[in-house]
Each structure stands twice: as C-alpha cells, then as structure tokens.
Amino acid sequence: MDNRTNLDDYLAGLGISGADESAPLPPAPEVAAPASPALEAAHEDPRAVLERFLKGLTSRIDPGLTVTVREGEDALEAEIAGENAARLAGRDGRTLGAIEVIAYTxxxxxxGRSxxxxxxxxxxxxxxxxDTLSRLAERLAVQxxxxxxxxxxxxxxxxDRRVIHIALKEHPDVMTESVGxxxxxxxIIKPRHG
Known part of the structure; x- marks a missing residue:
C-alpha cells in the first residue's frame, strides 16, 4: 500500500485537497495574481471550505455530530453539536484549540483567506x-x-483575555491591560482612576 495515496484519500475525505506540503500558499487577497486553475480553488467560499472540513472531521469522530457555520462580525463561527460533542473540547479546551488552528490553516x-x-x-x-470568565471578571472588578x-x-x-477585556470594557471603576x-x-485588571 502506498502511504501517500492513503493520506491523500484521507485528506480529500476531510475536504482538504492537494496534500502536497511543498505547494506554496496562495497570495493574500490584496495581491493581484494572474488567474490560473491552481489559484481558482484558492478562491472558494471560505464558509463552504470550513464547513466541508469540519463535517469531514466530525463524521470520522462521531457520525452523530452536526456542524453549522455562520459568518460573525470578525470571524467565521462554527458550532459542532450532538450528544457527545462536548467531549470533543478535550482537557481545558485543548483539542478544540487544535481543531481551530487546523481549521484556520x-x-x-x-x-486563500489567512x-x-x-x-x-x-x-x-x-x-x-x-460566561464563567465574564462572572470572574465582574468579581475581580469589584475586588x-x-x-x-x-x-x-x-x-x-x-x-480568554478578549472575553475579560470585553466584559470590563465599559466598567466605570476598572480597566484591563494585557502584558507579557x-x-x-x-x-491585569486595575483601577481606572488613580
């Protein structure tokens, strides 16, 4: 058996074509590039690409999972639902974080949308x-x-930092700052005045 063929078949099943790692990434959308068949695939609808990838991934993990993708204000947002969906988050959300990184890639x-x-x-x-982080932010703001x-x-x-920044953005007594x-x-949550 040819491992490369099996990998290509598997990746194609996940909605990832062209598994050649040596292929260059398509240019950023601002850069004009000559039209070519290789670049036409790079201009696929981002929502469809994300949905196809996540459906391919989840169907192999648990066929009972469903995927919904929508366009948010500043991101594509996907929801994976089903009886055992929460288990996919992994310990402290690490598996979920890895899924996001792979989905972004x-x-x-x-x-072609980095x-x-x-x-x-x-x-x-x-x-x-x-919700938990927002409640923590409010308690710490009072403190x-x-x-x-x-x-x-x-x-x-x-x-997580972003959730706390947003939760305290309009707070009259405290402000937030990221450091490091x-x-x-x-x-850091600090007094707004003084």
Whole structure:
C-alpha cells in the first residue's frame, strides 16, 4: 500500500485537497495574481471550505455530530453539536484549540483567506467558558475597585483575555491591560482612576 495515496484519500475525505506540503500558499487577497486553475480553488467560499472540513472531521469522530457555520462580525463561527460533542473540547479546551488552528490553516490554504479568524464551539463549551470568565471578571472588578490595587491573572489564551477585556470594557471603576509575550501573556485588571 502506498502511504501517500492513503493520506491523500484521507485528506480529500476531510475536504482538504492537494496534500502536497511543498505547494506554496496562495497570495493574500490584496495581491493581484494572474488567474490560473491552481489559484481558482484558492478562491472558494471560505464558509463552504470550513464547513466541508469540519463535517469531514466530525463524521470520522462521531457520525452523530452536526456542524453549522455562520459568518460573525470578525470571524467565521462554527458550532459542532450532538450528544457527545462536548467531549470533543478535550482537557481545558485543548483539542478544540487544535481543531481551530487546523481549521484556520485549511481555510488559509483552500480559500486563500489567512485574514479570517475561526472560532469553533463544541457542545456550548466556549459559551459556558465565556460566561464563567465574564462572572470572574465582574468579581475581580469589584475586588479591584474596593482595594484600589491591581489584580494580575495567570497567563491565558488570547480568546480568554478578549472575553475579560470585553466584559470590563465599559466598567466605570476598572480597566484591563494585557502584558507579557507569547504563552506568558496575561491580563491585569486595575483601577481606572488613580
């Protein structure tokens, strides 16, 4: 058996064509490029590309899962639902994060859209996590407002920091700031005045 053929067949089944890793990524949308058959596939509808990839992936994991993709304000948002969908999030959402990274890569390669963000939720995991972070942000805001002392949170992913930034954006007594680099980037909640 030819492993390359099996890999190509598997990737094609996931909605990923052209498994040749040495193929260059298509140019960014702003860059004019001559039309060619190889680039026409790069201009596929991003929503269709993401939906095809996620349906291919989930059908192999659990055929009972469903995928819905919609265009949000600043990202393509996908919801994977089904009886066992929440298990797909993995420990602390790590599997879900990996799915998002792969989905973004597929979108960049197949649709030529590396400018689009991708958010995937499974079984409401992200929604519940955002609610928990928003409640935490409110509790910490009260604490910081009362004490007048800033509170520094542990390093967290950008998506989690964003939830807290948004939750406290209009708070009259506190403001937020991200500090640090890479995986050590963390958020500080500090008094707005003083």
């Amino acid at each position: 597929v979108l960049a390669k197949q649709a 400018d689009l963000r991708v958010r995937v939720d499974v079984g409401g995991f992200r929604r519940r996590q955002a 910081v407002a009362k004490s007048g002392e800033p509170h520094e949170l542990q390093p967290m992913p950008a998506a 680099e890479g995986s050590a980037r963390r958020l």
